[in-house]
Amino acid sequence: MTTIGVDFDVPLHAYSRGWADGTIYDEPTPGGFDALRQLMADHAVFVFTARDTYQTALWLKGHGFDVQLDAAGSDGIWPKFWNTRDRILVTDRKLPAVAYIDDRGIRWTSWPQALADLETSLLLFDRDEQLRALRAAQDPFISSEQYLQALHDARRCAELERELEAAKFEIRHLRAGESDQPAPEGVAPTPEQWIHWWNRATPDERTTMVNQIFASAATAATCFEMNHRWSLERLDRLTNALRILDQVPSIAARAMFITEAHENLGLGASFETVLAYAAARVILTETTPSASAPSESSR
Numbered sequence: 001m002t003t004i005g006v007d008f009d010v011p012l013h014a015y016s017r018g019w020a021d022g023t024i025y026d027e028p029t030p031g032g033f034d035a036l037r038q039l040m041a042d043h044a045v046f047v048f049t050a051r052d053t054y055q056t057a058l059w060l061k062g063h064g065f066d067v068q069l070d071a072a073g074s075d076g077i078w079p080k081f082w083n084t085r086d087r088i089l090v091t092d093r094k095l096p097a098v099a100y101i102d103d104r105g106i107r108w109t110s111w112p113q114a115l116a117d118l119e120t121s122l123l124l125f126d127r128d129e130q131l132r133a134l135r136a137a138q139d140p141f142i143s144s145e146q147y148l149q150a151l152h153d154a155r156r157c158a159e160l161e162r163e164l165e166a167a168k169f170e171i172r173h174l175r176a177g178e179s180d181q182p183a184p185e186g187v188a189p190t191p192e193q194w195i196h197w198w199n200r201a202t203p204d205e206r207t208t209m210v211n212q213i214f215a216s217a218a219t220a221a222t223c224f225e226m227n228h229r230w231s232l233e234r235l236d237r238l239t240n241a242l243r244i245l246d247q248v249p250s251i252a253a254r255a256m257f258i259t260e261a262h263e264n265l266g267l268g269a270s271f272e273t274v275l276a277y278a279a280a281r282v283i284l285t286e287t288t289p290s291a292s293a294p295s296e297s298s299r
């Protein structure tokens, strides 16, 4: 057995003039009783209301329903559940149910969604109240059709307002970080000025700019790679020369090789060339018996 809770005002009682003086004054909502009977065929149903439950029960009874007024039992304890089919419990308490049918309910799936839906509901509530007041004041000059049309328009209007708010939020998000101060002629724009320009550029301008960025990135990557490769090669050459010179046991002898290289190459030679020359001389001295290491006597 499942239990369903049904709100009284609007789903069952047409409520066309709102709360009014608190008495039940209106006709049944079109289709409300058929739906109620349909629910009662499969579920235990209670009707919940902020109105006087006795008046509400009388109204439903007057329309042919078997009703029971929510009340404490002879033991003074209020029932915690409603599980009776074919009879409606009328209550102002929130009893357990698998679902509540209510024109003012907000379905909760997450707080951001529930709060956003509440915003819309509040807008709708204001408009519904205004329309009811209008109808109460001008009745019978506004037909039901006109009223329903106006209500529909008001709901559409609330939806559009919500969409507009979402769009404004998107635009604010998109324009975050912009600066609307234009960059002076010939001066590169700051990132903030650049974002400002980008957000207003035509599709063609954007495509052109992206192509330029891609081309620049490709050039930059090539420059980096070339320079990187050259530096690595140079480092390799220096490391090799130093490793060879390191094999010369005495510091004084190493200094001699370097001095000799300097003297032969001249002062304009690069450090790399001097080391390479000195290393070559070390190898020659070690592998060729006739070649001799530079020394004080050979100068």
Ligand SMILES: [Mg+2]
Residues within 6 Å of the ligand: 007, 008, 009, 010, 011, 102, 103, 104
């Ligand atoms: Mg209601």
